[in-house]
Amino acid sequence: MTTPAPVTGVTRDEELLRLVHAWMAQHGRGGSGAGARAVGTTGDGSDRTRRTGGSDAGAGATEEAVHLQEVEVLRAGRPGLVDVVTQVGDRLLHLVLGVRRPGEEAHLLRAGDDPVLGLLEDAEGLGVVVDALRDTELARLVLESVHGGGGAVDPGPPAPVSDDDDGAVLAFGEDCTLTVFSWLPHGPHPGVELLVALDEVGFNHLAAPLALWRRGGRDLGLVQEGLAGSAGGWALALTSLRDLYAAGGPPEAAGGDFAPEARALGTMTARMHLAMDRAFGRRSGEIRHWAEVVEGVVRTSEPSLLDGEGVHEALEMLKASGLKASTLRTHGDFHLGRTARTNQGWVVADFMPGGIPPGSDAPVFRSPLADVADMLWSLHHVASVAALERDPTGRSGLAGLAQAWEARNRRAFLTGYLATPGIGGLVPSDRRIVRGLAAVFEAERGALRSGGSQAAS
């Protein structure tokens, strides 16, 4: 792994802030977990403020000041790259500006996109500033800057993978991916910390980090190896469900039976937890306490889930338990959408939750069965979504097939997980307790998600 050498340079702050402002307006967002907050800009320490907000800036939003924190010229000349970190309220926004000569052709990552943010005048003269991660040539230069000479000789052309509040992810063919974080934590990124730690302890079901982009104790981005030939876990599960819903009959007789995949996914999940244990160690927690916390969360968010099958009984059993069990740093938001299938088997494609579960703002140690419950919930969710896609009215009776698919693959996933050598040291030996914990954590997952997005998770 390499860290790029700092390149210093000075640009005019006022112009830069205007460009940051334009970037935020184009992206129309206020940042992860920030809700709807309008943004104003200040330069040179003055209090000049303008309403700027993007689409997230709704009525009643508060205005925040924007201060330049760091400016680094990654590449001088034309095309040039300027890396900017600004403080927006109490958060840090990070973006990479590309500077082209006026009239120079942009190389759009997406047809029809307009990545131009404005103009900038520096020692090279007037330049047209674009979002560097939306321009193929500039994105390659960013990769080169981050990866230095350690990368592939000629990585494949960039293609967008995702672009959201977490940051932008670009795939360069099958060689590598570049992640550039937009909103930075005040310190190391927990997702990067998790990825690197698991890689270092030999967990190989991941896209290994090739280069970290760090400055001043903060993670700005990273380069990972590509997951050649991979397909997302969600897409693979949908393939199986489409086959089942078309064929009918029991899922074990369907050609697209997912159970072998679910079992392998369970094994990979257990290996991830064993690696978490090696990397961060384990602690101990009281099962009774977990049950009480979960009950509180569910009762507040979605009390109807307490009436779910076996949830109430499980809660009572766990609250009566005087046992303790291991806690770990976990994935934090583990679902099919965070996984991928490759020719070598399953991998965790996305560690960016960093062990921070929904509702928390820092990594917490919790039972590994919380991740297990997340995936069980995801298996339920994908079966429901697929049934709804095909049978929105519910008249075709796919719900029964969905339940059968879910039951078979939950069993297979748990079998794979619990049969993995070593996992017995991390989960309670009493299978009733295991099932109970999985049930209540799953209810918690459902409660926390009930008001949120129904995205592929």
Place this chain on the structure above:
Amino acid sequence: MTSPVPGRQAPTIGGDPSLRWFQRAVFYEVLIRGFYDANDDGTGDLRGLREKLDYLQWLGIDCVWLLPYYPSPLRDGGYDISDFFNVHPDYGTLGDLVGLLEDAHRRGIRVIADLVMNHTSDQHPWFVESRANRTNPKADWYVWNDDDQRWPEARVVFTDVERSNWTWGDERQQYFWHRFYSHQPDLNYDNPEVADTMVDLVRFWLDLGLDGFRLDAVPYLYQRDGTAGEHLPETHSFIRRIRKDIEANYPGRVLLAEANGWPADVADYFGDGDECHMCFHFPLMPRLFMAVRREQRFPVTEILSQTPEIPDGCQWAIFLRNHDELTLEQVSDEERDYLFTEYAKDPRMKRHMGIGRRLAPLLDGDRRLAELLHSLLLSLPGSPVIYYGDELLMGDNIYLGDRDSVRTPMQWSPDRNGGFSRADFAQLYLPPLMDPVYGFGAVNVEAQRRNPGSYLHWLRGMLAERRALPVMGVGHIEVLACPNPSILAFVRWGEVSEVSADAGGDQDPSTRRRTQAVLCVHNLSRFAQPAELQLAQWSGSIPLEVLGRVPFPTIGEEPYTITLGPYGYLWFDLMDETSPAGARLL
């Protein structure tokens, strides 16, 4: 276009095409007994096959692979040979074989034959003599032992029939060694007389004009203490000996190894290009069937990713079905259970460790699936082997014993006995299929040749297209990334020679070389699917759809999107400015 994948040199196709013909060839596996009966005795014969060479030439195959034609008690389909130097009288004479070879060669068709080197029939005179006592001249031509405990590490291949690799010989009061049936004793290659005789045997048939051999059961020639008795160094050494003889005296002849194993292990039989020219790629086949049932590419891409590069001048042989059961030795227990569930719903369909069914019934007669699988067979790396009758989508008869279910007579016409024989029905070696779906009344060569929309015509067209794309022979394969798991897409690319009137410089004026790239996209799903492909390294090329010569939009830097119908497949010649059609289009 230069080499599109950094760090890899474009393979050269050609060299001396007459010596490396097998790298681009399409093989056609023939059961002589079941192909055509020329003398009306109810059994197919060499003269019958000779009479049908016009058909094979019309179909467009390059090489016929003959199943064993040697004298044999036929307790194992002829793989129990009782005389290595002759032709089974049911099939004709040595003269008939020579006539067949001459006629085939005149048509540009080569002929290879099965050669069982590991064992003989227990009725072979060598074994009859060997088992008589411990002192006769052939006493050490087979592997004898006083007890049956030696080499316990060696697995029993036919576990459903045999319990041990040793069988008691009463006359000699010793056990003899056999890796297959107890009526097939293994030859003792540690005896130099045996090894020398087998080298002479190879020369004998090559002198008659055969173009090579499929070496049956080749991993088992030697036994050593503390080993499983497979893939031993001594076996490789013996193969190198034969290869050296071929290189010196019979250039252009080919050795094809039947070694059912993992590709990395089987590749050992290529040696350093000094053992077999070809090896069967067994694990690919069941995974093709798995992939289309699972509707996802991973069973195939996993095995491709574990298939090593092979030495220059070598080639894999790939197939969908053959004369044996659909063997499931090279899959996990779980995968075997899955394939039995999916493809052998009736217990009578199971044979040994596999499934005794032909291609069409395996696919429930779904022509779209058959086309998809044949498209994969013809485009994946390796020389395709087509089993006789599969070009018609012939059926099987699971009520016949052992592997006879897939060895019923070729169906030539709707006439008596399917046009296979004019003998009485009761005389036929096996009854032809007569059911309403796969019987000769519905499925036969005559009817399909008359119908341009038939499967036979479709496959013939695909063979012609493949022949026109030399890169399909030994081009590299680049499996493409695609987020849709139901899409299996790859590019075959390599340097090809082609005839050109305007080649300049110091090149041969009649040929020029260029890099050819063929994009093959397959939808493994029963539903229409989008394929979003990363093709930027071929940016600027125009995909020319191979069957219709239809130009598709030029490839750019962005992901290239294609929509495929259920079980759809598309081949595109990626045309650039160096290709003749590309020069016109660009």
